[in-house]
Amino acid sequence: MTPNAAASSGPSGPSRRSFLASTAVATAAVAGGMPLLAACGGSESGSREGTTSGKDAKKLLPAFVASNVVTPDLPSKNGSPLGFTSKLDLADLKTSVPKKLGKGGKVTIMSPFWGSPPKGNNPYYQGMNSLIGVDVVWQNQDGNTYDQKLGAVLASSDIPDVVVVPSWNMSGRIPTALINKFADLGPYLSGDAVKEYPNLAAIPTDAWQRCIIGGKLRALPQPSPPITGIVPLYRKDIFDKEGYEVPRSTDEFMALAKEITNAKARRWACLDMKWTAFQMFSVFSGSEKPLWWNHQDGKMVCRVETEEYLEALEWARKLFAAGVVHPDSMMGKNAPDPGPKFAAGEFLIYPNNITQWWSRTAEQATQNPEFKIWGMDVYNHDGGDPTVWAEQPAGIFAYVNKSASESVIRDVLAAANVTAAPYGTKEYMMTNYGVEGTHYTVKDGVPVKTDAGNNQVMNAYVMLASPAATLAHPDFPDVAKAQVEWYQRMGSFTKKSSFYGQMITEPTRYTNLGNDFEQLEDDITRGRKKISDMQQAVSTWKRQGGDKLRDWYQKLLDENGSAAS
Incomplete structure (x- = not known):
């Protein structure tokens, strides 16, 4: 298997935990049923209904509107991540969500978790929910055995409002369950509809492409670079x-x-x-x-x-x-x-x-x-x-229960619009570092997590949706610069299969x-x-x-x- 590989199928997949490994934005990287291109009930050969390419897909994909809230030091080139090499200045953080879009509802999310999950009423969860305007309740499950839990939950009638599914857990009957039991997000996100959620609109189109299953836009993605990592x-x-x-x-x-x-x-x-x-x-x-x-x-x-x-x-x-x-x-x-x-x-x-x-x-x-x-x-x-x-441009996805009301779906999207905020914003810092003073401090322009931060600000909200792949190491800016430039050079030779x-x-x-x-x-x-x-x-x-x-x-x-x- 690839060093730290996510998928069991071979050599160059990103790590399923690599997005937790640094101050870089969360990025991550399938096998297994019927093709997910096909509509539910279709044959194993696939059908024209539900095609994910060409004109049909274009009707389903959200419009792309690049974020201008923060200007990266190194723009994306040849599919590379965005790069930031400057020290962090909390006083200069931008606001990407000026108005709470959440309506105060309750949303339950089941997600894989590596490590010991924190208590549900911890200051990080409280701070995020206050920022979003939604009462998010996490049902964290052991990431190492998540496929077993996932299969059991999807086979039951008790499915949370949101279920996070990594692509490496996509096997057996899970793909069919995704088509049968999760909502079409197209009415809320396809085309110009996504502009109501600017941070979601800034997610690269290729990542959204991976969210089309059974002929519908059914998921929120975590984008990753299409270039080998x-x-x-x-x-x-x-x-x-x-x-x-x-x-x-x-x-x-x-x-x-x-x-x-x-x-x-x-x-x-x-x-x-x-x-x-x-x-x-x-x-x-x-x-x-x-x-x-x-x-x-x-x-x-x-x-x-x-x-x-x-x-x-x-x-x-x-x-x-x-x-x-x-x-x-x-x-x-x-x-x-x-x-x-x-x-x-x-x-x-x-x-x-x-x-x-x-x-x-x-x-x-x-x-x-x-x-x-x-x-x-x-x-x-x-x-x-x-x-x-090229590698796949997204590898972890959040699906919304087909039975969820419109108000719940909009609360989920409100939360995702916060978690997909770009680096250099208040929303990004809250999502990835928590509450200043409680979960992290900043010394010489470098954020450092406290013990509470290390225990509480872990693979939770970042699992809902993420911004375009980003590299930012204010402690070692030369490394961030070199990483992005490596991606840019390799990206110029990258070919899509x-x-x-x-x-x-x-x-x-x-x-x-x-x-x-x-x-x-x-x-x-x-x-x-x-x-x-x-x-x-x-x-x-x-x-x-x-x-x-x-x-x-x-x-x-x-x-x-x-x-x-």
Whole structure:
């Protein structure tokens, strides 16, 4: 699985908890029934009714109106997050919701929660509800077992007003339940209707695209960058000291790795570089099952049957065979936290979620002031420009109960209009940091949470809706700037595959069809299996349903078109 990956389906999904990892705005990153493109009761082949692309989708999507409340230091470019590098000035915070839109009603929200949920009457919840004008009551559930709770609740008649559903929990009968049991938000949000909620209108259109299910706009999204968030991170301080140059091809990487490695001195070049290999060889994304597929050269192709996929595995295998990979990586995905040994210099390069660029910087700032982690650009394996395949532009969604009254729906939207406020506003600070003095203080322009803040201001209101993806680290502005610029550069090489931006669940008979590939990948890179074993596995996959699944995706594309542009 991807380092910190959200989805079980493959290599480059954002972390399901990465949006909690830093002062960045909440961002996050599916498989599984009937295609969610199809109307309820439709066949597994999908139907024209409920298409999520072309003219039909345009009628359903909210109008996009960029926010002008706050001007980012680094505007979005090539799909990158917005960037803020200035110190925080509480006196200069803007107001994005000048008038309470909530009408004082009660709204119950069920959401995944990682950690120990705070008491329901805590000062953070009270402050947020006062700001919104709605009595939000949270039904927090263990995020690690959320799929089980979700299935049970959706099968019952006692469904909360709002249910948060991460895309990685979208399996089994859950997609059908979403179509049957949750409201059409189109009358409130489609087209110009969304302008009543300016912060929702500023959410990127691609994120809303993912909210169209069963031919209706049924959810509120948490936007995320469509650009891969898996970065080859490296020890820039040691590189600078030793005169190492960042490699621009697989050959240069191998040569550098051999130069760095000295097993007797307990220094290796890297951890498992499979995720970077997939990027350098332009392998289709594996973070979500529909992204495995792309229509090219007149046919539907799956990532596992491409030459690029095999070449990437072979190169990753050669790194292990050369002895340049830290021994911990032989343990595969059960390897320990890379942080301590990376900080100790036992290895100098590892691919992981971009959030670690900031979190590793922050954790080493006082104890290891010379430490500097940075991100490498990804090049094509031959040193040319890469082709980087886009990730989905949203991964967590809030659905409103179909039985909710109009007043409840409008209270939900009022709350979401606050939680989607942009960085640099009073609403953003309340949503993400709580009450000044109680939950956080500001020192030298940097917000610091108190114990109460760490205990109470956690994955609650941010789960309802979020603003456009944003990076802001007032404690380390150079990191925020570098992260956004990395996204901008990689975004210029990012290409959208056929099913980008669409919410699709594979027929249940195919749900587990590709589950064994990940383990086989790791066995091959570690020398326990051969490339020929993968070729045989792909042949078996085709015979057992892969070719029929190809036909299914082709028919889906023929009937519904592509949302990629």
